[in-house]
Amino acid sequence: MIRVLIVDDHTMFADGVSLLLANETQIEVTGKCTLGSHVMPFLQRTAVDIILLDISLPDVSGLEVCRRVREEFPRLNVIALSMFNQASYVTEMLQQGAKGYILKNTGKDELVRAIERVYAGEEFFSREVTETIMRDLMTRKEAENRAKSIPKISRREQEVLSLIVNEHTNQEIADVLCLSLKTVESHRSTLLVKLNARNTAGLVKSALAHALV
Incomplete structure (x- = not known):
């Protein structure tokens, strides 16, 4: 019972x-x-x-x-x-x-x-x-997958990316962030790899798609 x-x-x-x-x-x-x-x-x-x-x-x-x-x-x-x-x-x-x-x-x-x-x-x-x-x-699960797909970038890389999205040149970015031109170019190259982009347009598209800026 x-x-x-x-x-x-x-x-x-x-x-x-x-x-x-x-x-x-x-x-x-x-x-x-x-x-x-x-x-x-x-x-x-x-x-x-x-x-x-x-x-x-x-x-x-x-x-x-x-x-x-x-x-x-x-x-x-x-x-x-x-x-x-x-x-x-x-x-x-x-x-x-x-x-x-x-x-x-x-x-x-x-x-x-x-x-x-x-x-x-x-x-x-x-x-x-x-x-x-x-x-x-x-x-x-979908939220976890989306989170995993978002590229991990450093705070400095995010600052550089934000300026790129706002159409600043490498030299302008260097001046704004008090960095050498070579360092900015290095950050840009790293961002191209991390965001799987081939050029500036690709960086901007990926940054907006992943809400990185």
């Missing part, structure tokens, strides 16, 4: 979830809490295997409740139950030890499957949540 505690400040919703699970012979709803502060006292007197936890509670955040539960009852698993399908919420709940994240519009079959899978030691996410996580990972 899988013993479940429902934590949600909306009594009607909690009652609805309890009703959905009422005919499941392998699942028993052992209680319902409407406040986060009621959870720990309840767990100290009642055996629970899984908590269905709303992440938006009026007194204590679901994140904090999850953290406390996982610290004091490490064998007890938490499934976040939320209407928020955002990667930041999912990530924060997972960081606090949640083993699942399902949306409040989920059907009975998915709810039961989530409870059974998490009880068996697996993780479970609503299909929509999985898609959100994948999109977030792809976005992060």
Whole structure:
């Protein structure tokens, strides 16, 4: 028998979830809490295997409740139950030890499957949540790839590049930066290599494309 505690400040919703699970012979709803502060006292007197936890509670955040539960009852698993399908919420709940994240519009079959899978030691996410996580990972990966593709130039090289973009000659750059003409030419040559450019026009194009100036 899988013993479940429902934590949600909306009594009607909690009652609805309890009703959905009422005919499941392998699942028993052992209680319902409407406040986060009621959870720990309840767990100290009642055996629970899984908590269905709303992440938006009026007194204590679901994140904090999850953290406390996982610290004091490490064998007890938490499934976040939320209407928020955002990667930041999912990530924060997972960081606090949640083993699942399902949306409040989920059907009975998915709810039961989530409870059974998490009880068996697996993780479970609503299909929509999985898609959100994948999109977030792809976005992060693309951002990392873009960051890696940006040429690394020194502060001095950036100063030289900025003056090149503003159509200064090598001699003018040398005068502005108090450098020798040879040093400026050396910086220009290095920039051509780093920015994979063949000439001044290429330097300007690459500098603007990578927002280096």
